[in-house]
Amino acid sequence: MAAECRSRVPQPDPRPFLKPICPHGPVRFLMAALAFALPVAAGAQVQSVNPGINRYYEDPSLEQSLRMFEGEGREVFDRRNEIVAAVGLKPGMAVADIGAGTGLFTRLFATAVGGSGRVYAVDISPAFVRNIARIAQAENLRQVEAILGGDRDSRLPPAAVDVAFVCDTYHHFEYPQSMLASIHRSLRSGGMLVVIDYQRIPGVSSSWTLGHVRAGKETVIGEIEAAGFKLIEERRGLLKDNYFLRFRRLDG
Ligand SMILES: C[S@@+](CC[C@H](N)C(=O)[O-])C[C@H]1O[C@@H](n2cnc3c(N)ncnc32)[C@H](O)[C@@H]1O
Numbered sequence: 038m039a040a041e042c043r044s045r046v047p048q049p050d051p052r053p054f055l056k057p058i059c060p061h062g063p064v065r066f067l068m069a070a071l072a073f074a075l076p077v078a079a080g081a082q083v084q085s086v087n088p089g090i091n092r093y094y095e096d097p098s099l100e101q102s103l104r105m106f107e108g109e110g111r112e113v114f115d116r117r118n119e120i121v122a123a124v125g126l127k128p129g130m131a132v133a134d135i136g137a138g139t140g141l142f143t144r145l146f147a148t149a150v151g152g153s154g155r156v157y158a159v160d161i162s163p164a165f166v167r168n169i170a171r172i173a174q175a176e177n178l179r180q181v182e183a184i185l186g187g188d189r190d191s192r193l194p195p196a197a198v199d200v201a202f203v204c205d206t207y208h209h210f211e212y213p214q215s216m217l218a219s220i221h222r223s224l225r226s227g228g229m230l231v232v233i234d235y236q237r238i239p240g241v242s243s244s245w246t247l248g249h250v251r252a253g254k255e256t257v258i259g260e261i262e263a264a265g266f267k268l269i270e271e272r273r274g275l276l277k278d279n280y281f282l283r284f285r286r287l288d289g
Pocket residue numbers: 049050051091094106113135136137138139141142159160161162165186187188189190191203204205206209210211216
């Protein structure tokens with residue numbers, strides 16, 4: 038089933054209006070629900086909730102990805118400065134851009150935290166990580182550290198991060214419980230997790246979104262709170278196609 042879905046969805050996701058639907062939505066969502074529920078008992082997440090969703094990122098075209106992630110008409114690109122302002126970074130802070138992609142937010146965060154801060158740019162795509170490392174070196178952004186993450190582990194240092202930022206990436210986490218546990222470990226006490234992702238509302242959202250994004254906002258909030266976070270803010274009015282949620286890491 039996954040192979041069929043992959044062959045029908047050859048592009049990454051940032052332009053919903055260009056994307057075909059995966060034809061096996063309901064079956065896939067049932068499998069995703071099982072993949073999320075079963076490991077709770079087992080204590081570790083062993084089954085992907087969305088096999089194949091990151092296939093494109095194994096060897097992405099940088100040129101095409103730049104057009105998709107950093108082109109006018111993509112809501113989070115058009116509203117990038119407002120998003121950065123809403124994240125609320127201060128000079129000297131440490132922020133992790135998890136699923137950094139082409140580095141759109143990494144570069145803006147580097148300015149926001151300044152030379153005394155730290156920006157960890159994490160991605161599972163070696164080409165994206167190499168590209169961000171190259172840009173950081175070329176632009177002398179010594180506060181930026183590019184990290185090749187794993188699909189179950191961000192590989193961030195423990196208790197090092199003030200804000201973890203996950204933009205249009207949560208629905209790409211194949212092992213969300215494991216990723217959330219690793220983000221929890223990387224955050225300092227009282228640290229924040231900001232999640233921006235597509236609104237997925239049956240009857241309202243596009244057919245592409247309904248086929249591609251496995252879970253809606255309420256499910257996502259439930260998963261993240263179950264991983265040791267508390268929702269403290271939903272920023273309404275900032276975005277239309279996406280939601281903006283802020284969670285605080287709970288200690289213990
Ligand atoms: C739709 S792109 C979003 C990129 C960027 N956040 C933006 O908004 O421009 C999703 C990104 O998440 C990355 N990704 C998927 N699963 C990941 C994981 N478990 N950890 C880190 N990055 C991941 C992909 O390689 C891809 O670069």
